[in-house]
Amino acid sequence: MMLEVKKLEAGYGKLQVLRAVDLNVGRESVGLFGPNGAGKTTLINTIMGIVEARSGDIVLEGKSINKLKTHEIARAGIALVPQERELFPGMSVADNLELGAAFVPRGKAVIKKQLEMVFGLFPILKERYAQLVGTMSGGQQRMVAIGRALMAKPSLLILDEPSLGLQPSIVAEVFERLAILKKEVAILVTEQNVRESLKAIDRGYVMENGAVVLEDSATGLATNPHVISAYLGI
Amino acid sequence: MLKKQSLPKVAAVAAIFVAIILWRPTVLIYGLQAAGLYASIAIPMGLVLGIVHIVNLAHGEIMMVAAYSSYMLCSWLGIDPYISLIPVAIITAIFGFIIYRLTIRQTLKAPELNQLILTFGIAISLTQLANIVFTSQTRKMSFSYVSASMDIGELSFGIYNFVFLVAAIVLAYGLKFFLHKTVAGKAALAVGQNPRGAAIVGIDVDKTYGLIFALACALVGAMGAMFITRSAVFPSVGSPFTMKSFCLIAMAGIGNIPGILGASVLLGVSENFLKAFRATRGWADIVFFVLIISVILGRSIRGKRA
Numbered sequence A: 001m002m003l004e005v006k007k008l009e010a011g012y013g014k015l016q017v018l019r020a021v022d023l024n025v026g027r028e029s030v031g032l033f034g035p036n037g038a039g040k041t042t043l044i045n046t047i048m049g050i051v052e053a054r055s056g057d058i059v060l061e062g063k064s065i066n067k068l069k070t071h072e073i074a075r076a077g078i079a080l081v082p083q084e085r086e087l088f089p090g091m092s093v094a095d096n097l098e099l100g101a102a103f104v105p106r107g108k109a110v111i112k113k114q115l116e117m118v119f120g121l122f123p124i125l126k127e128r129y130a131q132l133v134g135t136m137s138g139g140q141q142r143m144v145a146i147g148r149a150l151m152a153k154p155s156l157l158i159l160d161e162p163s164l165g166l167q168p169s170i171v172a173e174v175f176e177r178l179a180i181l182k183k184e185v186a187i188l189v190t191e192q193n194v195r196e197s198l199k200a201i202d203r204g205y206v207m208e209n210g211a212v213v214l215e216d217s218a219t220g221l222a223t224n225p226h227v228i229s230a231y232l233g234i
Numbered sequence B: 001m002l003k004k005q006s007l008p009k010v011a012a013v014a015a016i017f018v019a020i021i022l023w024r025p026t027v028l029i030y031g032l033q034a035a036g037l038y039a040s041i042a043i044p045m046g047l048v049l050g051i052v053h054i055v056n057l058a059h060g061e062i063m064m065v066a067a068y069s070s071y072m073l074c075s076w077l078g079i080d081p082y083i084s085l086i087p088v089a090i091i092t093a094i095f096g097f098i099i100y101r102l103t104i105r106q107t108l109k110a111p112e113l114n115q116l117i118l119t120f121g122i123a124i125s126l127t128q129l130a131n132i133v134f135t136s137q138t139r140k141m142s143f144s145y146v147s148a149s150m151d152i153g154e155l156s157f158g159i160y161n162f163v164f165l166v167a168a169i170v171l172a173y174g175l176k177f178f179l180h181k182t183v184a185g186k187a188a189l190a191v192g193q194n195p196r197g198a199a200i201v202g203i204d205v206d207k208t209y210g211l212i213f214a215l216a217c218a219l220v221g222a223m224g225a226m227f228i229t230r231s232a233v234f235p236s237v238g239s240p241f242t243m244k245s246f247c248l249i250a251m252a253g254i255g256n257i258p259g260i261l262g263a264s265v266l267l268g269v270s271e272n273f274l275k276a277f278r279a280t281r282g283w284a285d286i287v288f289f290v291l292i293i294s295v296i297l298g299r300s301i302r303g304k305r306a
Ligand SMILES: Nc1ncnc2c1ncn2[C@@H]1O[C@H](COP(=O)(O)OP(=O)(O)O)[C@@H](O)[C@H]1O
Pocket: A012, A015, A017, A034, A035, A036, A037, A038, A039, A040, A041, A042, A043
């Protein structure tokens, strides 16, 4: 198993958000759905060590990462594309990509291959290599964030609302790229745009009020009456 | 991006400088020398502000600690301050790292006012400690090379203090190279721009803060060792430099290290301009208040318009 989340509880101050969340990701692409405020970002930030877990365990490739700091979790092989992108706005595309790989122990040859892969996925990043990231559009910045995450050749790629704030045409494009990527890396992706993301995932979870309420295959979710009425909007 | 607007400004500044050169060359000479000292002390403080986001009001006092350390080393071992520079830089780096770990680190997430009060408290403690250990007596060493001078026609002036200008240029462009061309420097810059983003890519933010703070202390420590070649040392010798450094950084804009060099030239030349006349000599010390107020007012007015 790539990632195992066991009975995870987390929150902010007096507010408990996650309630005994169980979630697994194998060598596959997994979706995490749910309304705004359900706790998807909190779950991802807890996995990444940004929010502290109150109880439960998080296991990456057999090793508990529950007590590690964010930078140690990154070095252990999880790459995150945060909801707010969290790029380095005053630095070029080149520097942002370089930093994606600089602190994760990977060989030079791997980094070179990953850079070619990123350019293959997002040719615009090659054209804009020297441009300051802060001067790019939201969609382009999203591509930089995905590219930066891929540079370290992660074993698990987590994307938090990758389509947020993107034009519909670009959303389709991003999920097309994710469908290609899932052959190379395990993926956990949260989305409000369930319809588009179902094309790029194998399995999915639905979270409501901080708890997992449903888990099924992509086709199972697509035909589930609750999912259809609440998320596919018919 | 401001090319079109800044061209006339640059031309105007250049014209004023040429006029001053022709009319009172020493204003420019001594102004540049003072600018070098101001900038080389302010730049490390700007580094800390740009990356750790801490206004270190004990910055000048760390230079004072370095100046005393250098004074002690030189008088005990009979060495030159330039030889003491490296051990002193190491001492202040360790000293700074300890201060960071014990105090500043605990306030990183606290309101800015708490951080200001903390570093201000450290400044006062260091000054008082120096008072107790070294007394308020001023200490001065003299070195023959300090009196080096140059004659151009009728004009004769001291040239030694140009070392501070050289130091400032080396510091500004050395740091610029470090931050933009090396991986460690880019990581530090990334931490300054977005600490959470930096942690996500595997950068140890806490360690980076500590190392940058220690680096800044090492650099201002080296300046403290050079400082004793030109000035006397006493417990409160550092505090005006804290004030001036802070003003220069504010004038340059946070994160703009070469800009500190430019702001220092403006301050140094303006001060020496006023010192050139008996009537305005006493005004030299308030020049930097006038400059800082006009820069901040100018920026606010421009901000309002935009
Ligand atoms: N930094 C924070 N501090 C306090 N409460 C937060 C914070 N971030 C999120 N929350 C709260 O936690 C709950 C879950 O939010 P979030 O994890 O962002 O949900 P989602 O990503 O599913 O939209 C919400 O009630 C939200 O208001």
